[in-house]
Structure formats: C-alpha cells, structure tokens
Amino acid sequence: MSLRDIPKVELHLHLEGAAPPEFIRGLAAEKKIKLDGIFDADGGYEFRDFAHFLSQYDAACTVLTGPEEFYRLTRAVLAESAFHGVIYSETFLSPDFCGGGDLHAWRDYLAAIAQAAQDAERDDGIVLRGIATAVRHHGAEACRKAARVAAETSGGFLTGFGMAGAELEGRPGDFAYSFDLAREAGLRLTAHAGEWGDAQRIRETLALGVERLGHGIRAIEDAALVQELADRNITLEVCPGSNVVLKAVTGWDDHPIQKLRDAGVPVTVSTDDPPFFHTTMTAEYEGLQRTFGWQEADFRDTNIAAAKAAFCDDATRDAIL
Ligand code: HPA
Ligand code: ZN
Helix, strand or coil, rough: CCHCCCEEEEEECHHHHCCCCCHHHHHHHHCCCCCCCEEEECCCCCEEEEHHCCCHHHHCCCCCCCHHHHHHHHHHHHHHHHCCCEEEEEEECCHHCCCCCHHHHHHHHHHHHHHHHHHHHHCCCCCEEEEEEHHHHHHHHHHHHHHHHHHCCCCCCCEEEEECCCCCCCCCHHHHHHHHCCCCCCCEEEEECCCCCCCHHHHHHHHCCCEEECCCCHHCHHHHHHHHHHHHHCCEEEHHHHHHHHCCCCHHHHHCCCHHHHCCEEEECCEECCCCCCCCCCHHHHHHHHHHHCHHHHHHHHHHHHHHHCCCCCHHHHHHC
C-alpha cells in the first residue's frame, strides 16, 4: 500500500492555517483587500520565524470574513485531506476569526463549517469534528470570550476546546477559567504546549485538565514527565514537518517522536498548517519512514492511538478504528 493510501486519523489541523495561499489571494482580490508581504516570490506564505509566522497567519485571516468563505475553505481543506488518505480529522477553528467572540456570528460560522463537513462526508468520505480554539496572544479576555461561545455551542460538530498561539505569553494558569467553562459544557480539552515551552509549562498546561497536548515534544527533556504522559495516557498531537520548518527541532533526525513513542507515550501524526509548512499527511509519513523506518504497522499503531484519543462519540470511533 502506498503511504498516501493508508487510512489516516489527523487530530491537529488549524482550519485557517490550512488555507492554500491561492485561496487567500483569491479572497483578497474579491474583497479588494491588500495583503502586503505575506507571500514569497513563488506565491507561498513567507515568514522568518515563529513570531512572524503568527503575525502572517493573523494577516491571512483578515480576508476570511464570513460563513460562506469558511464553507468554501472547509470544503477545499477536506478535499485535500481526503486525497491524502485522511478518513477522520479534527480541526481547530477560532471564534476570534469567526465573529470575534460574538455568539450570533459564531453560530453562523459554525453552521457553515458543520454543513461543509457534512457535505464532505458525503462527497469525499471524510469525517470532521471541530475544536474551538483560543488564540493565546490575543489575551486572556479574548480566550474567555472564545470559551463562552464554544460552551454555548457544545455538542454535535463541536466536540472540543483548545488553545494555540504564542505559547510563551503569560502562564497556562491564566487561562484556567476558560478551560473550566469549556469542560463544564462537555467539551473535550487540548492545548498547545511543549512546542516552545519547557517541561514546567507542560505540567502547568496539564493542570488545565487537558487530555491531549498540541506538540508536547519538549517533554522529552524531562524523563519523569515522559513517564507521567505515558502513565496518564496523555496523547501528543505531533507535527514533525511543522517543527522542522519552524525550527522547534534542528531537523528530522533530531525529532523526539521516536523516543517518545518508545517510552510508551501515545503519539499521533498531524500537519498543523500544511501550506505554511509545505507539507501533507503523505509527506509527514514519508518523513517518518525515511528518518525512523516506520512501516505500515507503525502507521497503523499511530492511527489507532489517534482514533482512541479522538474527540468523537464511540460510534464514530468504532467506524474509524
Ligand atoms: N503553533 C501555535 N499556534 C498556532 C500554530 C502553531 O503551530 N498554528 C496556528 N496557530
Ligand atoms: Zn498547531
């Protein structure tokens, strides 16, 4: 079986960050919005480092205004994921970019994205669930707004709450109120941690009650923490290609995914923001095969780990296992 054909479960994909540059450019032209300096000479996204990536990301999102745009985006993203063998995906979508925390606007955006998911399930055979995601560098108040609208719309398509953005701003505990609110509304929890932050920050993030970590790779620096992740079955949403491009690791050879897996931590594989990082699920699998010799059985293991950690109901899980 080719790597592309392996049925895949992807848990860590930013919906806005999955927008192809030509999609963003087309919307900018339609809306007559000038997007200076976000594209390189070849038309791809341009950024120097993680902080610049985040500001370019926010800039690209300024043209994604309206439920119809998110419908089109979701269909395009899911068609691409399905092409690479993804059968189940979870996507981060941010209330900050979908109405700015206004509940009525958020409901409209969410309905459009859920409709796109339903249509893609019919046409492309891929299932999508949503994780409402706060953007850390937008601040704790924006995070609370995101959690409030997420809590109001918990259930069905929206199954989780998470947090992305600049990991080193503030402390994880600053966002505890939002995670408590989301949990009480029945949402499952994940947060980016250990992409840039150290073991201490990962521990503080675990104290928010998350069941999964976005990235989590710096856990490798602390053997006791690695053991704790394994013992507590905390699943890592690992995005090797993203880590390489953003220089969270020095290269594929240096990536800790194999060591974490060998230590019994449930690791899963995702693309994060594929067009930004010039990656696809197939390319991630190629990297893992090339670097660590992963074979079909290894990919099956990681997909089973992903299905087990997916924020979906048991019937959906049974269908993808
Ligand atoms: N890290 C943190 N925040 C993000 C990312 C990422 O890779 N992508 C979009 N928001
Ligand atoms: Zn991410």
